[in-house]
């Protein structure tokens with residue numbers, strides 16, 4: 358069942374043009390010129406119930422704008438956007454009961470109140486019954502380790518602790534969809550890991566549909582089965598992380614550890630990218646002679662302690678994609 362449907366959605370921001378300087382200030386009083394910016398352009402996609410989708414793109418690609426439209430905060434300029442069969446901006450109250458929203462850079466908590474008071478307030482606002490509230494509170498505070506600071510005022514929490522509370526609160530009313538805009542921004546490795554594990558559980562076991570934006574590819578790789586990449590408001594990729602890696606990088610990384618430093622070894626089918634003496638790293642084309650054959654030939658001449666073959670890491674793949682986009686942009690500006 359389709360839970361989110363975007364059909365040719367466009368969002369255009371319109372702002373007054375502000376003139377600077379003292380003459381400009383005067384001009385501002387008498388002229389009304391507009392600057393228009395297209396943040397989301399003719400975008401179509403659909404998301405099935407229970408999916409976990411990562412929404413990715415360079416800065417300014419229109420990701421937050423899309424989440425704001427899906428949660429009913431902004432209205433599309435053109436096209437049709439439906440969440441749970443409704444237009445989010447028209448049915449904000451009804452939709453709010455079925456969605457959870459976490460903005461990594463903006464808090465929904467009461468700064469001066471203890472954490473537990475924000476939970477209580479959420480119970481009241483969302484009309485959660487006492488037994489459901491108790492069950493949800495116990496479950497999420499336990500899974501996210503919130504108990505130890507539940508009586509502290511929110512302003513005294515670390516960023517990692519606050520994000521755990523934001524996520525727990527957003528799930529308290531048992532929403533069917535959870536929207537997260539950069540939920541791990543600024544967190545350390547352990548805090549990121551805990552949140553990723555938790556979101557995976559919520560998606561796998563509670564079947565909550567997840568729509569997440571992040572600049573951290575690990576978030577997407579570890580939580581989402583599908584990723585949509587946008588640039589300048591357009592979709593440039595929709596598929597799995599593995600498919601993207603295969604499409605953009607036909608190379609794999611081969612690491613060989615020798616018992617004794619054999620000196621520089623050139624392999625015709627591979628490029629030496631790092632040489633630490635005992636440990637050498639090569640890039641091998643997927644289509645070239647098999648790595649197995651290469652290893653066979655090497656082990657006939659040298660004593661090898663260990664070797665491994667890995668896919669290129671996904672950050673490098675995305676970097677390559679963004680570089681390609683930048684190059685295209687430069688080319689078209691030259692042509693223009």
Ligand SMILES: Nc1ncnc2c1ncn2[C@@H]1O[C@H](COP(=O)(O)OP(=O)(O)OP(=O)(O)O)[C@@H](O)[C@H]1O
Nearest residue numbers: 370372394396414415416417418419420421422423
């Ligand atoms: N309220 C607004 N008024 C005018 N322009 C806006 C407004 N909000 C966003 N924009 C513009 O729309 C474009 C998309 O912004 P948006 O915040 O959706 O991008 P994003 O992909 O979330 O970026 P980031 O990764 O940096 O958070 C940007 O060019 C931005 O300057």
